[in-house]
Amino acid sequence: MENLAMRLPAAIRQLPPLSEALVAALEVIRDANSERSDLVKVLSLDQGMTGLFLRTVNSAYYGLPRRITSLNEAIGYLGYDTVESTIFAISASKVLSKPIPAYQLEKGMLWEHSVAVAHGAQWIARSRGLPGESDYYVAGLLHDVGKLVMDLLVDSESTWVTAMERRDDNQSWVEVERLNTGHDHAEVGAVLARSWNLPDQVIEAIACHHAPSEAQTALDVTAAVHVANAAALMAGIGLGVDGLAYTMSEAAVDRLQWVDADMEDLIGSIQQAVAAAKTVLAISD
Numbered sequence: 001m002e003n004l005a006m007r008l009p010a011a012i013r014q015l016p017p018l019s020e021a022l023v024a025a026l027e028v029i030r031d032a033n034s035e036r037s038d039l040v041k042v043l044s045l046d047q048g049m050t051g052l053f054l055r056t057v058n059s060a061y062y063g064l065p066r067r068i069t070s071l072n073e074a075i076g077y078l079g080y081d082t083v084e085s086t087i088f089a090i091s092a093s094k095v096l097s098k099p100i101p102a103y104q105l106e107k108g109m110l111w112e113h114s115v116a117v118a119h120g121a122q123w124i125a126r127s128r129g130l131p132g133e134s135d136y137y138v139a140g141l142l143h144d145v146g147k148l149v150m151d152l153l154v155d156s157e158s159t160w161v162t163a164m165e166r167r168d169d170n171q172s173w174v175e176v177e178r179l180n181t182g183h184d185h186a187e188v189g190a191v192l193a194r195s196w197n198l199p200d201q202v203i204e205a206i207a208c209h210h211a212p213s214e215a216q217t218a219l220d221v222t223a224a225v226h227v228a229n230a231a232a233l234m235a236g237i238g239l240g241v242d243g244l245a246y247t248m249s250e251a252a253v254d255r256l257q258w259v260d261a262d263m264e265d266l267i268g269s270i271q272q273a274v275a276a277a278k279t280v281l282a283i284s285d
Contacts, residue, residue, distance in 0.1 A: 012191065040071045044071060054069065089141060097110070110144060120227070124136070124266070128224075138198065139202045140224075186210050209222060210226070220255065226249055
């Protein structure tokens, strides 16, 4: 375990940083004095990002009455919150589409699950009238990003392969992770999010998405990501080795005043969102 812990910083450094265009765009979005032209300028520097952004905006998912061909018009129509969510989804698609053998997730499975939870958390925010939808989306999108590091960390560790079989019925999956590596994917994901200078409530939601009762300030965001994660797993989206070890938190259910009918509606919505994302970004099974 000590050797694994020592390898953690090196494993984190193997993940690519956020793209320069995304970082610059986030700075503009979060600057209260910025203008739309400033955001157009930074996004225009990355032609790949621009092309995928307009392609996404014009997809059936947004249901716009006519085709939008300019960044300026798209940003004006969607607003900063939706623009932030969309460019995050585009930027994260490549890295989250990688296979994660340590979790028995084939290529594209983590991406589908991440999109499902991102959309689900945002859906919950809208249904409950909670502000700051983009934070819900980003926290949902990146909630399992720590698994990428954990996969690098365990590498060929034979003990990890049979960890689920040795798991005690009363143990959560994050406890299995800690026993085998000294870390868990939620903790590691939060470290990554902090290194990317993401908002505090996004960081806390990532860190506590398996234990929302431990959240101190981002109570609503964490609860929403937790419940959306459960919905995605119930729908069989990104169901890896740890998926069956997920237990819904009563604290999250109570905070969101969640009922069975909500879950049914949410599952249907996230299934449509994942199908749309796969079509737009050409993510294949």
